[in-house]
Amino acid sequence: xxxxxxxxxxxxxxxxxxxxxxxxxxxxxxxxxxxxxxxxxxxxxxxxxxxxxxxxxxxxxxxxxxxxxxxxxxxxxxxxxxxxxxxxxxxxxxxxxxxxxxxxxxxxxxxxxxxxxxxxxxxxxxxxxxxxxxxxxxxxxxxxxxxxxxxxxxxxxxxxxxxxxxxxxxxxxxxxxxxxxxxxxxxxxxxxxxxxxxxxxxxxxxxxxxxxxxxxxxxxxxxxxxxxxxxxxxxxxxxxxxxxxxxxxxxxxxxxxxxxxxxxxxxxxxxxxxxxxxxxxxxxxxxxxxxxxxxxxxxxxxxxxxxxxxxxxxxxxxxxxxxxxxxxxxxxxxxxxxxxxxxxxxxxxxxxxxxxxxxxxxxxxxxxxxxxxxxxxxxxxxxxxxxxxxxxxxxxxxxxxxxxxxxxxxxxxxxxxxxxxxxxxxxxxxxxxxxxxxxxxxxxxxxxxxxxxxxxxxxxxxxxxxxxxxxxxxxxxxxxxxxxxxxxxxxxxxxxxxxxxxxxxxxxxxxxxxxxxxxxxxxxxxxxxxxxxxxxxxxxxxxxxxxxxxxxxxxxxxxxxxxxxxxxxxxxxxxxxxxxxxxxxx
Amino acid sequence: xxxxxxxxxxxxxxxxxxxxxxxxxxxxxxxxxxxxxxxxxxxxxxxxxxxxxxxxxxxxxxxxxxxxxxxxxxxxxxxxxxxxxxxxxxxxxxxxxxxxxxx
Numbered sequence: 001x002x003x004x005x006x007x008x009x010x011x012x013x014x015x016x017x018x019x020x021x022x023x024x025x026x027x028x029x030x031x032x033x034x035x036x037x038x039x040x041x042x043x044x045x046x047x048x049x050x051x052x053x054x055x056x057x058x059x060x061x062x063x064x065x066x067x068x069x070x071x072x073x074x075x076x077x078x079x080x081x082x083x084x085x086x087x088x089x090x091x092x093x094x095x096x097x098x099x100x101x102x103x104x105x106x107x108x109x110x111x112x113x114x115x116x117x118x119x120x121x122x123x124x125x126x127x128x129x130x131x132x133x134x135x136x137x138x139x140x141x142x143x144x145x146x147x148x149x150x151x152x153x154x155x156x157x158x159x160x161x162x163x164x165x166x167x168x169x170x171x172x173x174x175x176x177x178x179x180x181x182x183x184x185x186x187x188x189x190x191x192x193x194x195x196x197x198x199x200x201x202x203x204x205x206x207x208x209x210x211x212x213x214x215x216x217x218x219x220x221x222x223x224x225x226x227x228x229x230x231x232x233x234x235x236x237x238x239x240x241x242x243x244x245x246x247x248x249x250x251x252x253x254x255x256x257x258x259x260x261x262x263x264x265x266x267x268x269x270x271x272x273x274x275x276x277x278x279x280x281x282x283x284x285x286x287x288x289x290x291x292x293x294x295x296x297x298x299x300x301x302x303x304x305x306x307x308x309x310x311x312x313x314x315x316x317x318x319x320x321x322x323x324x325x326x327x328x329x330x331x332x333x334x335x336x337x338x339x340x341x342x343x344x345x346x347x348x349x350x351x352x353x354x355x356x357x358x359x360x361x362x363x364x365x366x367x368x369x370x371x372x373x374x375x376x377x378x379x380x381x382x383x384x385x386x387x388x389x390x391x392x393x394x395x396x397x398x399x400x401x402x403x404x405x406x407x408x409x410x411x412x413x414x415x416x417x418x419x420x421x422x423x424x425x426x427x428x429x430x431x432x433x434x435x436x437x438x439x440x441x442x443x444x445x446x447x448x449x450x451x452x453x454x455x456x457x458x459x460x461x462x463x464x465x466x467x468x469x470x471x472x473x474x475x476x477x478x479x480x481x482x483x484x485x486x487x488x489x490x491x492x493x494x495x496x497x498x499x500x501x502x503x504x505x506x507x508x509x510x511x512x513x514x515x516x517x518x519x520x521x522x523x524x525x526x527x528x529x530x531x532x533x534x535x536x537x538x539x540x541x542x543x544x545x546x547x548x549x550x551x552x553x554x555x556x557x558x559x560x561x562x563x564x565x566x567x568x569x570x571x572x573x574x575x576x577x578x579x580x581x582x583x584x585x586x
Numbered sequence: 587x588x589x590x591x592x593x594x595x596x597x598x599x600x601x602x603x604x605x606x607x608x609x610x611x612x613x614x615x616x617x618x619x620x621x622x623x624x625x626x627x628x629x630x631x632x633x634x635x636x637x638x639x640x641x642x643x644x645x646x647x648x649x650x651x652x653x654x655x656x657x658x659x660x661x662x663x664x665x666x667x668x669x670x671x672x673x674x675x676x677x678x679x680x681x682x683x684x685x686x687x688x689x
Contacts, residue, residue, distance in 0.1 A: 087617055093643045120645060129651040132612065 015234030187229035302533020322385030452504035462512025526558025628664025
């Protein structure tokens with residue numbers, strides 16, 4: 001059994017969150033299990049082998065039990081799969097191989113199980129016969145089953161960190177990242193993902209560097225190795241040599257200094273050189289981040305994502321839990337606007353677990369507002385809490401993924417319903433609460449003039465709008481180069497929405513990741529945005545750019561860009577313009 | 587029950603068989619093969635071309651991925667070597683794992 005050589009390896013991916021971090025790797029697989037390569041004393045080997053034997057026995061018992069509960073009619077196929085797993089577990093060579101590894105390298109059972117089974121799986125997947133190569137998936141399943149039994153109660157996962165780590169995974173889901181503790185998670189590196197994947201968004205909110213689309217990083221890095229994440233250049237280095245470490249420590253210091261200098265302009269208002277005041281808001285995913293928005297000089301919260309309330313739990317959140325989360329942020333913001341977005345979950349464990357059969361195309365399926373409109377009790381709970389919190393400050397409610405007027409009307413109807421309930425119960429709320437929607441689908445963008453008549457504001461969600469307009473999955477690393485909000489088609493749609501909003505005299509803001517990119521802010525201002533909401537760590541830099549330009553310049557730039565036909569041309573033009581304004585930041 | 591080396595006759599028996607069923611030695615047949623081999627006490631090795639597998643290990647047998655027409659060399663060592671080879675030959679060539687033959 002060969003172990004990976006401790007060679008330094010440099011991998012290139014997409015930089016999605018700036019900064020430098022040097023820490024130990026923590027590899028998460030889909031089940032959140034950490035696979036530590038821990039050594040044991042020779043005297044502990046017998047105990048470890050015994051643990052392994054027990055885990056095998058329990059796994060066999062589990063599978064036998066599962067098989068007996070599957071009746072032939074429905075579960076015939078599933079029964080066969082369990083039969084195969086059982087057969088594998090009984091294979092005389094397997095347990096011996098793992099036991100041998102425990103003894104020869106003096107490592108814990110979990111590591112040996114993982115190492116041996118992954119090697120077996122990789123041999124299977126190389127066989128030409130499709131039926132056999134698919135058995136690799138069964139091997140991974142057995143690995144998970146054994147690891148679950150071994151790790152049992154003392155699960156070493158992301159929630160029990162005691163030292164700084166760089167989290168490495170194939171990709172990261174909202175469920176997994178909800179547990180991240182900023183004190184210990186210092187960087188992210190994933191195989192999959194793109195500029196607006198969940199990994200990117202979380203990293204930016206936490207203010208830690210992240211590199212995605214590394215393709216096969218999880219295969220190259222060993223557990224507990226030293227990893228450098230360069231979120232500025234999109235590079236990850238595993239097992240760096242001394243010289244590289246020193247070099248990066250220097251970069252890290254320089255970068256910290258630049259951040260510091262930007263923090264100094266915290267008190268200065270985001271006003272352009274020709275006196276136009278821009279409203280700078282922050283996107284947050286958790287109540288704790290509200291503080292950071294204020295620290296970085298934001299004027300309020302432009303997007304309060306509420307999904308965290310539904311994740312990592314078995315039951316729906318109560319009205320009180322909703323209310324406390326909203327009240328906390330509203331209090332912290334002291335009168336500054338807080339735009340709360342109703343539940344936008346989809347293609348996630350929460351909505352999928354309620355289904356009898358998983359949706360084949362969850363991103364286009366029953367998610368977000370659609371899910372809410374079919375789960376009225378749950379939706380009303382959230383609306384009640386938002387309304388109750390609205391007496392504490394400037395709370396605004398925003399509905400995501402609206403695709404047509406009907407949906408909007410239904411949502412507003414429900415809101416009125418909830419208001420009447422509160423009236424009956426003599427519970428106070430802001431009767432004039434402002435209601436807005438996210439424009440993030442082509443249909444909404446194209447019919448914005450109709451929708452504008454029924455709302456108080458729009459917020460353009462460029463992440464999803466770009467995805468749906470260009471028909472590109474923003475989390476798919478294979479097409480991540482096709483995804484760009486600077487695409488002429490997307491810009492044209494955005495321009496249309498802004499025009500419709502202005503005609504209807506309603507506010508239109510932008511809250512996609514594009515707003516946190518300094519290269520785009522001039523274009524956004526030039527297109528007519530006066531409200532932008534972005535990831536808090538980037539607030540100072542965006543403010544810096546705003547304070548360095550005139551709206552005149554921005555208008556000119558936008559006019560030029562909107563004449564262009566290619567995304568590449570547009571990106572290059574914007575990059576050049578940005579460099580001229582803020583040479584040291586680019 | 588195993589007895590010590592040298593006190594029991596160590597028989598060796600070999601045979602060559604041909605995979606006759608259309609789909610070859612995929613998962614189900616491999617499982618049947620291993621089940622039969624495990625009923626006996628002798629060690630069983632199976633060679634398909636350059637690949638050698640332990641006839642009692644499902645992992646190894648399924649990786650042989652022997653297709654229809656492949657010739658397997660079965661070798662058994664132990665007190666019931668003859669019996670196990672006979673049973674395996676019957677499974678592969680006569681019963682054909684209970685599957686349809688090549689058309």
